[in-house]
Amino acid sequence: MMKVEIHPEAVERVKKFSISDHQLGFGKYVAPIMIQAMYDHGEWQRFDLLPYGPIQLDPCSKVLHYGQEIFEGMKTFHQPDGSIKMFRPEQNARRFNQSARRMSMPEIPENQFLKACEVISAYCQHLVPKRLGESLYLRPFMIASEVGLGIKPSKQFLFIIVASPSGAYFSGDSVKVYIERDDIRAAQGGIGFAKTGGNYAASLKSYTKTIEAGCDQTMWLDSTHQYIEEMSGMNFMCIIDGELHTPALTDTILDGITRKSVLEIARLDNFVVREEKIAIDHLLKLIQEGRCTEAFVCGTASVICPINSFLDKDGKTYSMKEGNGKISMYLREKLISIQAGKVKAPQGWMYPVEEIKF
Numbered sequence: 001m002m003k004v005e006i007h008p009e010a011v012e013r014v015k016k017f018s019i020s021d022h023q024l025g026f027g028k029y030v031a032p033i034m035i036q037a038m039y040d041h042g043e044w045q046r047f048d049l050l051p052y053g054p055i056q057l058d059p060c061s062k063v064l065h066y067g068q069e070i071f072e073g074m075k076t077f078h079q080p081d082g083s084i085k086m087f088r089p090e091q092n093a094r095r096f097n098q099s100a101r102r103m104s105m106p107e108i109p110e111n112q113f114l115k116a117c118e119v120i121s122a123y124c125q126h127l128v129p130k131r132l133g134e135s136l137y138l139r140p141f142m143i144a145s146e147v148g149l150g151i152k153p154s155k156q157f158l159f160i161i162v163a164s165p166s167g168a169y170f171s172g173d174s175v176k177v178y179i180e181r182d183d184i185r186a187a188q189g190g191i192g193f194a195k196t197g198g199n200y201a202a203s204l205k206s207y208t209k210t211i212e213a214g215c216d217q218t219m220w221l222d223s224t225h226q227y228i229e230e231m232s233g234m235n236f237m238c239i240i241d242g243e244l245h246t247p248a249l250t251d252t253i254l255d256g257i258t259r260k261s262v263l264e265i266a267r268l269d270n271f272v273v274r275e276e277k278i279a280i281d282h283l284l285k286l287i288q289e290g291r292c293t294e295a296f297v298c299g300t301a302s303v304i305c306p307i308n309s310f311l312d313k314d315g316k317t318y319s320m321k322e323g324n325g326k327i328s329m330y331l332r333e334k335l336i337s338i339q340a341g342k343v344k345a346p347q348g349w350m351y352p353v354e355e356i357k358f
Contacts, residue, residue: 002112004035004047004119011358013051014123024134024167026301031124031136035116035161038145039106044159047116049123052162062144062154070099070196071141073300074257076121076163076353078130079341085350086138087339089117091257096140098255099194104153105142113140114351120161122356127165133303133336137166169301174308174324175216177231177297179280180206181313185220185229185252192229192252199254203232215311217297221280222252228278234299235259238283239327240292243272258298258335264346265334284310284318293321296328304332 013032021029030052037047063069074092076084093113100107117138121128128136140161144154185202186192192199203218210218217231228247230236235256237246244266249255266273286292287310295307306325310318325332337343341350 006049010049010051026166026169027164031163035120037159039157058147060147062146067198068144072096074138075135077135077339078128084128084353089351102194118353120163121353124163129165134167137164170305174306177217177219177307177310178210178213178215179219179312184223187223229253231297234297234302238295245274248275262298287318294325
């Protein structure tokens with residue numbers, strides 16, 4: 001495994017950096033250091049911890065023309081004993097490489113990916129927020145840096161990790177969801193399961209429509225416009241007849257790590273969990289009948305947030321019986337307590353970060 005070269009100027013910069021604002025928001029502040037590595041001649045070159053700063057790209061770099069790029073989102077948490085731990089980072093490493101394979105990009109050895117994430121977390125230890133639910137958010141990403149206008153996979157890549165001390169993704173206690181009946185985000189055989197920018201770019205037009213309708217999130221349906229898939233940046237779950245339901249994974253739905261964790265927590269707590277197709281019209285009928293009592297979104301950034309209501313294309317609103325999310329908030333508290341070290345985590349969920357003295 002390659003080590004990470006530590007640049008003294010990066011250490012000096014992060015030592016002097018602090019945040020006084022108690023309203024962290026999400027992605028508002030960025031740590032003054034970053035990890036960077038180049039892929040060239042068929043292999044990864046040196047990994048470096050550098051001062052955070054602009055990256056220089058040729059105007060003909062392939063990422064700027066053909067969108068060959070991937071990213072991840074993951075978190076590091078403060079623990080009661082003063083240490084810090086990453087939450088299930090090996091899952092992010094595996095998903096990063098899964099995205100890389102789909103986008104014809106080089107994989108990063110899992111242990112090297114974990115080492116790079118550990119190093120930037122360690123040097124940002126004093127920036128990891130201590131309040132419950134807050135974290136140091138890590139954003140590893142890879143872009144195609146080869147120069148040329150020919151449409152073919154790049155042979156050169158740039159890998160970077162940035163870190164952001166972050167709070168809540170949503171400002172409110174619950175969200176309103178707009179049901180997208182016209183456009184689709186992904187189709188079978190495409191890139192819907194890969195964490196690549198094109199998936200999110202495809203959602204922006206609908207997001208504008210969502211905001212104009214007074215909602216917070218867009219719900220995407222499959223290519224037949226019948227079955228629920230996910231939100232623009234998070235997975236969907238609901239409670240029907242007291243059971244936890246979520247759409248079964250396909251190659252058009254992102255395999256969310258928070259999704260996976262919530263399902264595992266629910267099963268450990270003896271909830272009935274069903275992963276299967278959910279027809280949007282059937283769900284709306286169940287809401288009207290009072291059988292679907294609550295619904296929520298879940299993701300790394302959002303954690304878990306209850307859905308207050310759904311707005312359909314015809315202007316009709318479907319309000320949830322439990323808009324404050326009794327079960328979803330129970331699952332949220334259980335998850336964030338695990339992440340904060342207040343509740344014992346399932347084996348292997350919390351990855352310890354070695355303390356750095358500087």
